[in-house]
Amino acid sequence: MGTFEPVIVAFVCNWCTYTAADLAGTSRLSYPTNIRLIRVMCTGMVDPQYVIKAFLEGADGVLISGCHPGDCHYINGNYKARRRIKLLKEILPRFGIEKDRLRLTWIGASDGIEFAEIMTRLNDQIIEMGPSQTRLNKAI
Amino acid sequence: MMIKIEQEDNSLTKGLHQFFKRLLEMQEIDALFLPVRLKDSSSIMPSLVTDPAQIENAVPLSPAFPLNSGRMVSRLSYKESGRKTAVLLRSCEIRAFIELIKLKQGSRQELILIGIDCPKALTLSDYTAYMEKDPLEDDAYIQKVFSEKNETLNGFNFSSACNTCENPFPVNTDMNILLHGVDLSNGMMVESGSEAGQKILESLNMQQTSMPEKREEVVTQIKEVNSKANEAMIEDITEKTDSISKLNAFFDRCINCYNCRNMCPVCYCKECVFNTDVFYHQPVQYHQWAEKNGLVKLPTDTVFYHLTRLAHISHACVGCGQCSNACPSDINVFEVFKSVAQTTQVAFEYSPGIDENDPPPLSVFNEREFEDIVGIK
Ligand code: SF4
Ligand code: SF4
Ligand code: SF4
Numbered sequence: 002m003g004t005f006e007p008v009i010v011a012f013v014c015n016w017c018t019y020t021a022a023d024l025a026g027t028s029r030l031s032y033p034t035n036i037r038l039i040r041v042m043c044t045g046m047v048d049p050q051y052v053i054k055a056f057l058e059g060a061d062g063v064l065i066s067g068c069h070p071g072d073c074h075y076i077n078g079n080y081k082a083r084r085r086i087k088l089l090k091e092i093l094p095r096f097g098i099e100k101d102r103l104r105l106t107w108i109g110a111s112d113g114i115e116f117a118e119i120m121t122r123l124n125d126q127i128i129e130m131g132p133s134q135t136r137l138n139k140a141i
Numbered sequence: 142m143m144i145k146i147e148q149e150d151n152s153l154t155k156g157l158h159q160f161f162k163r164l165l166e167m168q169e170i171d172a173l174f175l176p177v178r179l180k181d182s183s184s185i186m187p188s189l190v191t192d193p194a195q196i197e198n199a200v201p202l203s204p205a206f207p208l209n210s211g212r213m214v215s216r217l218s219y220k221e222s223g224r225k226t227a228v229l230l231r232s233c234e235i236r237a238f239i240e241l242i243k244l245k246q247g248s249r250q251e252l253i254l255i256g257i258d259c260p261k262a263l264t265l266s267d268y269t270a271y272m273e274k275d276p277l278e279d280d281a282y283i284q285k286v287f288s289e290k291n292e293t294l295n296g297f298n299f300s301s302a303c304n305t306c307e308n309p310f311p312v313n314t315d316m317n318i319l320l321h322g323v324d325l326s327n328g329m330m331v332e333s334g335s336e337a338g339q340k341i342l343e344s345l346n347m348q349q350t351s352m353p354e355k356r357e358e359v360v361t362q363i364k365e366v367n368s369k370a371n372e373a374m375i376e377d378i379t380e381k382t383d384s385i386s387k388l389n390a391f392f393d394r395c396i397n398c399y400n401c402r403n404m405c406p407v408c409y410c411k412e413c414v415f416n417t418d419v420f421y422h423q424p425v426q427y428h429q430w431a432e433k434n435g436l437v438k439l440p441t442d443t444v445f446y447h448l449t450r451l452a453h454i455s456h457a458c459v460g461c462g463q464c465s466n467a468c469p470s471d472i473n474v475f476e477v478f479k480s481v482a483q484t485t486q487v488a489f490e491y492s493p494g495i496d497e498n499d500p501p502p503l504s505v506f507n508e509r510e511f512e513d514i515v516g517i518k
Contacts, residue, residue: 048451050414050445057385057445068510080506084489085375086451087511091488092451092481097384105515123517138386140444141430141437 005090006059007127008141009036012047017068017110024113032120035127036064036112043067045078049085052103062102062127069107079107089094097134102127144320145350147328150151154279156328157201157318162193163345164227170253172208174217175229183272187213189226191452201229201318202283204271204294206262209406209461210282211237215247227253229318231262233302233312233461236494237406239313240437240457243501244409253337256311257318259303260286260335265466267297284396287320290363292370302462302475305371307364312495320365322356375483378476388444391477394470395443401474402450407457415446447474451481456502457493458482 013019025032040046055063057081065086065107067079067121086105094100108116150154165173177188185205189460190196211234217226230238235256241247260283263271271294275284285418286294292304302310309315315338330350333339382388399415402408414420421440430437460477465475486492489502 016291033399034454044315050449053448053452054445057448077506080508081503083511083515084503084506087242087451087488087514088456088485090514092448092455095481095484096382096388096448106517109516119517126517135385138384138389139434140385140389141434 003139005027005128005132007035007124008059009033009127010039010055010060011036011066012039012044012051013108014044014067014074015040015042016074017072018066018116020110021108021112021116024131025117028113030113030117030120032117033124035124036120043073043075043078044082045075045080046116047085048080049136050091051091051105052086055095055097056063056102056133056135057138059132059133059134059139061133061136062104062123064104064106064123066106071108072109078138084094099130101130102133119128125140142331142342143352144331144342144345144349145202145328146217146331146347147185148326152280152435153325153329154200154202155281157306158196158364160197161201161229161332162196164341164346165190165193167341167344168343170227172226173199173229174214174226176203176205185291197466200279201257202260202320204261204263204282204286204299204342205229205268206231206300206463207265208404208510209237209463210234211358211406211459211460214238214252215241217465218247218250218252222251225251227255229257230253230311230350231259232309233259233306233459233494234406235314236308236459237461237493239497240407240501241409242497243499245407249497252335252343252408253316255313255316255318256314256315256334258287258320259306260320261299261309261499262462263294263297264300264462265439266471271297271493278493283320284325287325287427290366291495300462300466302474302479305374305479306367306460307371307516308366308460309363313497314338319356322351322359329420338487362394371479372485374476375480378473378480382477383445390474392436392443392447394426395440395447395472397443397446398439398469399446400467400469404467405450405454405458405465406461407454407459410452414449447477449477455482455485456489456491457484458495461492499515 043066052063073079090100149159164170173190176199178183178185185200187210214228315335316331316333317409323371325453333342382391462475465473491502
């Protein structure tokens with residue numbers, strides 16, 4: 002059986018999760034290369050269309066990760082992101098993009114170890130789910 | 142308070158004309174906004190009327206629904222005009238307008254909102270065909286639609302939005318004109334819904350009456366029938382679009398004209414993201430898509446557009462069906478939007494267009510909510 006290498010797009014905020022990723026790097030921790038990090042200033046700026054676009058062009062999973070509640074550099078961007086992710090988790094499954102392909106986490110700036118662990122878990126779980134239908138049926 | 146509008150010359154329409162004339166002649170009211178049959182044409186368009194003599198061309202109840210007037214009322218009210226206007230709207234138009242008030246694109250300040258039991262509407266294409274064939278007189282239409290409650294009219298289709306409408310009875314208005322459950326041979330009724338509405342009805346000095354006994358039963362029955370039709374429609378459209386390949390097929394004729402967005406009363410942006418450079422791709426981008434997949438259909442970004450619009454406005458969709466009417470490619474946009482709207486509105490416990498103090502769900506948040514969607518265990 003050929004191994005399935007998913008494509009996972011991760012929108013990570015500059016202040017917390019990206020910093021954690023950086024820390025993981027400087028601590029020489031490894032995490033799956035299937036995960037493509039996109040640094041954004043805040044999870045609150047991730048418009049639903051970014052997520053939709055990623056899936057339609059064949060992503061097997063999308064992660065949004067920012068600061069823990071109360072720690073947002075812009076005070077409440079992460080709360081807004083949570084509502085948008087909730088919204089997308091209601092819309093996308095209706096068209097066959099499973100809820101669990103879209104994930105939201107809070108990973109703080111000093112959580113380098115946790116970052117690497119979570120990325121590994123995410124990768125394993127998406128591999129388990131298999132390829133997204135949009136891999137074959139792109140909706141460009 | 143409830144008053145009676147009698148027939149005039151054996152005509153409900155003329156009875157309504159009398160009522161609107163009296164409104165317009167009141168000191169407090171400067172203009173009326175309602176559907177009017179235009180001079181030298183058979184088109185019925187929403188119009189702002191200031192001359193009482195023009196009222197005789199008004200068609201308050203017809204199967205014509207050229208656009209959701211909620212948007213037009215927003216144009217009349219987003220700034221002060223120094224005039225008081227009474228506006229007559231269908232339920233879905235009122236709900237759309239309330240959503241626009243929340244977005245500061247309209248105000249009730251200078252308006253008297255008059256709701257009316259919805260007379261349903263034909264799809265735009267069937268309306269055109271119906272008008273060419275042998276349309277009913279205005280009064281005959283009212284008698285027919287309020288007594289028979291069919292899904293079609295002489296073989297022409299009512300909009301699926303109307304057949305599946307769960308809220309055809311306006312709420313939160315200043316007054317409502319009632320026909321369902323009313324013995325129309327005796328005329329119609331107007332119920333006040335606010336203090337301002339009550340004051341106006343009082344000063345009209347018309348005969349008072351009380352809620353007909355049958356009303357509640359008829360209202361419940363209509364809601365039930367429409368609810369059932371709605372469930373069936375949603376089940377059907379969900380089955381038709383439950384994968385990305387089916388969704389691709391459903392929208393495959395979409396030419397990205399954005400008419401569905403332009404006619405959607407709750408698609409609110411001054412500048413839509415789909416009109417920006419983001420979607421003006423570099424030529425090389427199209428080649429890359431083609432090279433990757435062997436082919437790329439143009440225009441691109443069609444399904445992307447619809448999914449994005451769903452994310453932007455499905456919580457506010459009032460189910461008016463104008464998106465389907467607007468589509469030159471005859472795509473039933475409405476059914477997809479309504480089916481998703483149902484889900485997103487339940488998820489955020491949001492009922493669009495009911496209470497202007499209920500904020501749009503994407504404009505607010507709570508610190509502790511939806512915690513079950515966070516984390517990767
Ligand atoms: S999406 Fe369609 S049905 Fe919903 S409010 Fe807009 S035009 Fe009306
Ligand atoms: S599609 Fe979105 S961006 Fe465009 S007008 Fe509607 S709400 Fe605004
Ligand atoms: S009106 Fe029809 S063709 Fe135009 S953008 Fe909407 S779905 Fe596409």
